[in-house]
Structures are given as structure tokens and as C-alpha cells.
Amino acid sequence: MTPDYMEQGMLLAIVLFCLGFVGLMIRRNVIFMLLSIEIMLNAAGLAFIVSGARWANADGQVMFIFILAMTAAEVSVGLALALKIFQKYKTLDSDAINRMKG
Amino acid sequence: MEVAFYLSALIAVAATVLAITRYHAVHALLFLIVSLLALAVVFFIMGAHFAAALEVIIYAGAIMVLFIFAIMMLNLGKATIEWERQLLRPRVWVLPALLTLVLAAELIYLLAIRGGPESSGIELVRPARVGAELFGFYILGVEMAAFLLMAGLVGAYHIGRREKKVIHRYLKKEEV
Numbered sequence: 001m002t003p004d005y006m007e008q009g010m011l012l013a014i015v016l017f018c019l020g021f022v023g024l025m026i027r028r029n030v031i032f033m034l035l036s037i038e039i040m041l042n043a044a045g046l047a048f049i050v051s052g053a054r055w056a057n058a059d060g061q062v063m064f065i066f067i068l069a070m071t072a073a074e075v076s077v078g079l080a081l082a083l084k085i086f087q088k089y090k091t092l093d094s095d096a097i098n099r100m101k102g
Numbered sequence: 103m104e105v106a107f108y109l110s111a112l113i114a115v116a117a118t119v120l121a122i123t124r125y126h127a128v129h130a131l132l133f134l135i136v137s138l139l140a141l142a143v144v145f146f147i148m149g150a151h152f153a154a155a156l157e158v159i160i161y162a163g164a165i166m167v168l169f170i171f172a173i174m175m176l177n178l179g180k181a182t183i184e185w186e187r188q189l190l191r192p193r194v195w196v197l198p199a200l201l202t203l204v205l206a207a208e209l210i211y212l213l214a215i216r217g218g219p220e221s222s223g224i225e226l227v228r229p230a231r232v233g234a235e236l237f238g239f240y241i242l243g244v245e246m247a248a249f250l251l252m253a254g255l256v257g258a259y260h261i262g263r264r265e266k267k268v269i270h271r272y273l274k275k276e277e278v
Binding site: 005008009012015016019020022026027029031032034036038039042045046049052053056058059060061062064065066068070071073074075076077079080081082083084086 | 111122127137148149160165168175224231232236240243261
């Protein structure tokens with residue numbers, strides 16, 4: 001008998017994704033919103049790993065590596081934007097940037 | 103093995119809940135790092151050793167360091183020193199350290215049992231297979247990831263650049 005973590009792993013991924021989404025909704029600090037997006041992307045990566053492990057396939061890990069590269073690019077641009085927002089508005093509150101032309 | 107899986111899943115969920123409810127960004131980062139390490143243990147149990155290593159090196163290492171750099175650049179002045187002092191109180195770091203210790207014990211246990219995960223029937227997906235797949239069938243995806251990273255680099259440089267105040271003494275920029 002081989003142990004199968006498909007359901008438990010998917011459940012964990014869903015729970016983590018929902019936690020990241022809740023974090024994105026309840027926080028108004030730009031840094032915390034970026035962190036929540038990290039959590040959500042990581043949960044998506046976990047789902048790929050779980051299904052890759054279920055069928056002993058390498059594709060899941062390949063997709064995880066792509067998600068990793070995408071996250072790195074997203075974080076670098078997002079943090080640069082956060083620094084710029086702080087320089088301009090002296091706050092990290094995302095409600096302060098509700099106008100298109102500052 | 104089952105116990106190890108559920109324990110690390112529980113730690114991951116608990117650390118994530120704590121991460122999204124902290125007021126200080128650095129406290130949240132500590133808990134997020136614990137959560138990522140717990141997920142690395144989950145990956146290890148699932149036979150994805152390469153992904154587990156990448157999770158620790160890139161997620162818990164490089165990306166979190168980026169966050170810490172950004173937070174450091176945002177917190178300047180005297181308030182930071184008081185805040186750093188507060189950060190060294192045990193109340194702040196005991197809980198993340200405890201959770202990480204549990205994870206370390208779990209990992210040592212997993213490495214010590216004979217044969218590792220494959221002894222429990224889970225098939226390992228070795229890095230060689232991942233690499234062959236990545237640079238064979240998915241080569242176009244790798245190229246696109248390279249483009250994306252380049253765009254991220256250039257974009258971050260462009261956004262983070264300081265604006266010149268005066269371009270020329272006769273060409274003053276309008277005040278915003």
C-alpha cells in the first residue's frame with residue numbers, strides 16, 4: 001500500500017491560498033499585500049507539487065520552478081513600487097493612492 | 103511519515119495565520135519564513151527533494167531577503183533603533199524559533215529513518231528528471247522565464263531610479 005497525500009495536500013494548498021486571499025483583503029499595508037500574494041503563489045506551487053507527486057511526474061516540479069521565477073520578478077517590481085509609493089506619499093497605506101495622477 | 107506530514111501542514115497553516123495578522127512587517131516575515139520551511143518539509147515528504155531545496159534557497163532565502171531590504175529602506179531614523187531593541191525581546195522570536203525547532207526535529211527524523219521517503223512507497227522525482235524535462239520539452243518556457251526576469255530587472259531599476267530634480271538650469275521641471 002502506498003500512502004497518498006493527494007487529498008490532504010490539495011486541502012492544504014486550498015487553505016493556504018484562502019489565507020493569502022484573506023490577508024490580501026484585510027490588510028491595507030502594501031508590504032503585507034505583497035506578502036499575501038506570496039502566500040497565494042506558494043499555495044499554487046504546492047498544488048503543482050502535490051499533483052506531480054501523485055503521478056510521479058516531473059512536470060509538477062517544472063511548473064513550480066516557473067512559478068518561482070515569476071514570483072521573483074513580481075516581488076522585485078512590487079517592492080520597487082512600494083518604495084516609490086513611500087517616497088511620494090510618506091505612507092504605505094494603499095488607500096492613499098486612489099488617484100491616477102498624483 | 104503520516105505524522106510528519108500532518109505536523110508540518112499544521113505548522114504551515116498556523117504560521118501563515120500568524121503572518122497575516124502581525125502588525126510589524128518583520129514579525130510577519132519571521133512567521134512567513136517558518137511557513138515556507140514547513141512547506142519545504144511537505145515537499146520533501148512528497149518526494150520532491152529538488153523543489154524542497156529550491157523552496158528553502160529561493161523563497162525563504164532570496165525573496166525574503168528582498169523583503170527585508172525593502173523594509174530596512176522604509177524604516178529610517180530614530181524610531182528604528184527603539185524598534186530594533188524591542189525586536190530583541192524573547193517574546194518576538196521565541197514562537198518562530200520554537201516552530202522552526204519542531205521542523206528541524208522532523209527533518210532530522212525523516213533523514214534518519216532508513217531509505218528516506220521512498221521506503222514508504224512514495225516515488226522520488228529526481229532532479230535529473232526535472233532538469234531533463236525542463237531543458238527538453240519546456241525549453242520555450244525557460245526562455246520566456248528568462249525574458250520575464252529580464253523585464254523584472256529592468257522594470258525594478260526603472261521604477262526605483264531617483265528622478266533628477268533639474269535637467270538643465272533653463273529647463274526646470276514643473277512642480278507637481
